[in-house]
Amino acid sequence: MHRFAQPIFIAAGLRTPFGRGGGALADHDAITLAVPVAQAMAAKARPDLFVWGTVIPSLGWSNIGREIWLDAGLDPTVPSFSAVLACSTSMVAAFAAGGMLGGDKDLALVGGSEVMSNPPIGLKLEASKRIVKLFRTNPAEALSALQALTPNDLVLPIKGFANRITGRTMGDHMEETAQIWGISREAQDDWSLKSHQRAVAGWERGFFDDLVIPLPEIQRDANPRADTSIEKLASLKLAFDPESGKGTLTAGNSSPITDGAAACWVATEAGLKRLPEGTPYAELVDHEIAAVDHAEDGLLMAPSFAIPRLLARHGLRYGDIALWEIHEAFAAQVLANVAALEKPGWTRERARVDFDFGEFPWDRVNPNGGSVAIGHPFAATGARDFSQAVKELWAMPSGTLAVVSVCADGGHGTVALLRRP
Known part of the structure; x- marks a missing residue:
């Protein structure tokens, strides 16, 4: 089964270095931070569509895609529009673009940008x-x-980036989910350490060099810490449940406030021919979007519903997937979703998929680090994950499969199945 009427491909794109909240990129907004990425991508090929998103809204624009494209001084005849689905924003932008390709449109440039350092202040309705x-x-x-x-x-952004309906932050919700699933502080810190070590190693061996464009303010990701350790992570204070003493989430095992922009390509076979020779790409075989009742299942647990549904359609077990690129909103989020996938009866009773998926291959997850270490500018994460996964998959044999998974506020999960041509 293929999702699209014709083969659709994701090709690796470019992103800015990801900056710490309040750091080198804090003087930007989501438009100015995206412009150099759009310009650098368009210098490689002229797209037929430009789809962009940001999660934190601004009264200064209504169609950020068009604003970025025109501010970048690029061809005004290219249709450019916006997409948004919380942390899955640039991932669903890719899904949307893939469905629009065909006819005279073969290449789309998609992505997202976020300057979390500068959340807007607005007026309440009556005022x-x-x-x-x-x-x-x-x-x-x-x-x-x-x-x-x-x-x-x-x-006011007093509660940070809280869910509007519940009034609670992602961390508040994840703390509750971690306790329900018995995800220990030690397991979270261990995963966080791996994420930092892998991201640092990726930078040191040059993996990110052709995925990241240096900016005057910053040349490489600011968040990965080469000097972190289990002892340092264990010493950090609780971030979301300091009163009860039962909390497990800290600044060290949660994705940090981050500023950044990221893009990737979505193409038909004809569109791929317009990209520079040697650009890594993979077929977007299928995708799944799941939504759950967060009061019952947890705000960030939808990937555990989307992943089995996606794999079962293709008769695939967990072990058939050679690469798992899983967004790390929190270390606990990755651990809890996989715990659900591994729990006897979960996929059958909750995701309503009666299929034996086998054991989950933990050693195949995020080989170059994830959001806990690299950072998580909401709208940029999907494109960053796609580009990273496509480049990782490009080094593997033809036919190799990868899954890219992103959890999103509101009880959503978006998942893609990629295949190395």
Whole structure:
């Protein structure tokens, strides 16, 4: 089974170095940070579509895809639009673009950017209505009303990037899920250490050199720590449940506040021929988007539903997948989702897939590190994962399979099946 009417491919793209929150890239916004990536990608090939996203909204634009494309000084006749699905934003942008290719469109440039350092401050509805009405009737009084605003009139990022419905952060939800699934602090710290070690090693051996464009402010990812250790990770304070003493999540085993932009290519066979020779690519065989009731299953557990559904359609067991690129929103999130995949009866009873998937191959996950170490600018992560997975898969034999998985706020999970041609 193939998802698309014709073969569709993901080709490795470019990204900025990922910067720490409040660090080298904090003076950017999601547009200015994306422009150099769009320019560098368009210098390799002219796309027929440009699809981009950002998760943290701004009143300064309504179609960030078009704003980036035009600010980059690129061909205005290229259709450019936006997509958004929380942390899966640039992944679903790729899915959407793949479904639109054909006819006279063979190559799409997709991606996402996020400057988490600068969450916007907005007005609550009543304050906004009051001041907008004053500007229409009495501009001078409206200015006075603006000066008289209080914190109660403002939408402030006091709780960070919290889910609107629950009012709780991703970490709050994940802490609860970790406790339900019995994911220990030690297991999380161990996974985090592996992520940092692999990301640092990837940089040292040059894996990221042709995936990352240096910027004047920063030349390589700022988050991976060569000097971390189990002892240092174990010494960190609890981040989301410090009062009960039952917490397990820390800044060390959670993805950090990050600024960055990332892109990849989506192409038909004809589109691939327009890319520079030697560009790594893989067929996008199939994809799955799952949604769960987060009150029942946990906010970030949808991948454990999407993965078995995707694999079962193709009669694939876990061991048939040579590479797993799993977004690490939290170390606990990776561990909990795989714990669900391994739990007897879970895939049959909860994901409603009656299939023997076998043992999960832990040694095939994130060989060059994941979001805990590299960072997680919400909208950029899907494209970063795709480019990283495609390059890793490119070094493997023809026919080798990979799974790319991203969890997303709202109880979503997006998963792709890639094949090395």
